[in-house]
Structure formats: C-alpha cells, structure tokens
Amino acid sequence: MTAALLFLKSLIIGVAIAAPVGPVGILCIQRTLAYGRRTGFISGLGAATADAFYGLIAVTGLTMVSGFLLNHQFWIQVWGGVFLLLLGWKTFTSQPAALKVGEPHTTSPVKGFLSVFLLTLTNPMTILAFIAIFGVFRVAGPEDFLTAMMVVLGVFSGSALWWAALALVGGWISSRVGPASLKMINRAAGIVLTIFSVLFLIDLI
Template identity: 40%
Template sequence: MSLFMQAFGIGLAIAAPVGPIGLLCIERTLRHGPARGLVTGLGAATADAVYASIGATGMGVLIGWLTALATPLALAGSAVLLYLGVATLRRPPAEHAANAHEGGQLFAAYSSALALTLSNPMTILSFIAVFAGLAGGHAPDSADAVLMVLGVFCGSALWWLLLAYGGGRLLARLGSRGRQWLDRLCGLLLLAFAMGIAWRTLTPLLAG
C-alpha cells in the first residue's frame, strides 16, 4: 500500500502542472462539458500508465527505440498542438454540451490526448529514475511493478476528474464572455506550447 500511494503521488504530480493536455481538458470542458474534458485527461493518464509500465519493467530495447524516435514524435506532437491551437482560436464561442456523451466524440477526445502524451517518449526515462528510487535501486518484481503502474494511473486520473468536474463548475460561473476569453487564452497557450516544443527539438539539430 505504501508503494501504491507513493506511485499515486507521482502520477498526481506528473498530471497536475498546467501543460498542453491540461489546456485541452479545460477547453473541451468549456465547449462540450465535463465528460469530454474527463476522457481527454484519461487519455493522458493511459499514456502515463503505458510509459510507467515500460519504466517499471525496464524494457531496454523498446526504450532505445522510442528514444531514437524522440525527435519525429516531438515534431508530430508540436504539429498537432499547432493545429489544435489554431482551431481553438478560429472556432466560435463555446458550444453547449448537448453532444458531450456521443461515443464517437468521446473516443476522439480520448485518443487524441493519448497520442499527444505518447509523443513525448522521454517521459520513460523519468519513470525509470523514479521507479528505481522507489524499488531501492533494483528492478521491481511483477507485483511491485503492477502497484506502481496502477498508482500512477489512479493519481493521474484523479487529477483529471477534479479538473473536469470541479474546475468545470467554476468555469461555468465565468459567463459566456469570460469563457470566450479563457477559450482564446487556451488557444494562444496551445500555440505557445507547440512552438516551444518545436524550438527545443530543432535547435540542437540546427546547431549541429
């Protein structure tokens, strides 16, 4: 239980900082309701669990393969964020949440967040370092690895639940004009994240 709670805290800490997925969660909650925001976050939580699984089991070959793909994956993630940022700025004011429970829309929100989070394979290295510390510097056994991965997923999922439903209620009090300005801010920040990722990825290549 202690190992699970430590991994739970790690998952919560990884999810909590405001980043592109957090902005997507807020933007989709504003436009389509908390269900769409929640599944967006669960897509990110699933990606965290996938990378946590790799980090916990120490799959060296796969780690090396994903590390080699870090640059194209980062650029692909930057392009997706750029598209989402532009689309957010061009859309009309937030829609009503009438279609928030449509299965196809929910799956699209989930899968897009999953793909965006998986576009940062260097996250694996962070999980390897953290899990090595939790396991006392040794590779965890199967039971401990399951607890770690489950803890990371639950901690991350809790944050997205709080953001989509708790934060969604607060956002609803802003009024239509306030939500419109927040929507635009989300779009601009998504563009900033996209350009920042592209800059960090391309700078070493251009310098070389």
C-alpha cells in the first residue's frame, strides 16, 4: 500500500470516528456557537488528539497500554461520567460571550482543548472501534515507525478536518443569532450533556 493511499484511508477513518454526534460533538458545537470558531475548533482538536492517540495504540498493537485501559475501563468511565456531568452543569449555567460585558469574547482555548481531550480519553472502547475500522479498510499493522506515524497523522487530520468544518458552520450560525438564542443553546446543550452523563453512568450499573 502506497503512503498516499494509507494516509487517505487513515484520514477517512479519522472522519468516521469523529463524525457521530455524541457528548463531545454537542460540547464542541455549543462552544463554537457561544464563543466562536477558534474556541470550537481548538476544542475539537482535543478530540482529534485523543483519537490519534487511540489510533496509535490500535495500529501499533501496544497491548500493555490497551490492556491497562480496558482493564480499568469501569473506573475510567465513572470518572468520565462525573466529568461530563460537571461539564453539563457548567454549560447550562454559562453565559454566552456576547452577554459578558467587559470580559474576553472567548473562553480559554487551552481549557477547551484539555476538557475535550480528557473527555474523549474516557472511552477506551475507541481502541476496539479503531481495530474494527482498520480491519474494514485493510489497514494492517505497520512495518516501521514511519508507516505508523502516517496512519496516526491521517487519523488526526481526518478528525481535525471534521471539527474544522463543524466550527465553520457553527461560526456562521452564531453570527446570525442573538444573545438570547445563544443562552437557550447553552441551556439545551447543558441538558443534553447531563442526559449523556446519566446514561453513561447508568450503563455501568
């Protein structure tokens, strides 16, 4: 398989992993609408980085790391559920940047990146999803380090491309809605994230 074809397949895999709308997607959409394209995109890069990390584990067969994550899956998901619940509450009670007089127009991009990165990492089953999709696309284990990095770069690029497109669309929408609508969006997103967190925790019982 040529390097270009391998990169293209990995890019498609990155989009396929990132595209399904879940708590991470809801959170990034809300941040884009409330704080702008830059914050939404950087938050999305947190998810792309976590996807690339799990893609690296899957394609290189790092059994020690994947084994640890899967063996401690319960507690990782408990932490993730609680973290998501806190994010839901914070999102519900947050004020859009347009309503904040005398404050910066964006939330901290670093906090946005880290929160989404950590939230995405709380789903170790992503490793199994990558292994399954790699099998469908016939992306075998790498023969060398450079091939592995090509796969990881492709996955990251595909995921980042998805979040960039989402940020562009979200930014276009946010420029056409008022502060009151943004506040309602924050509350709706907070409720959805809270529901996700409750379902996430119930699923562990």
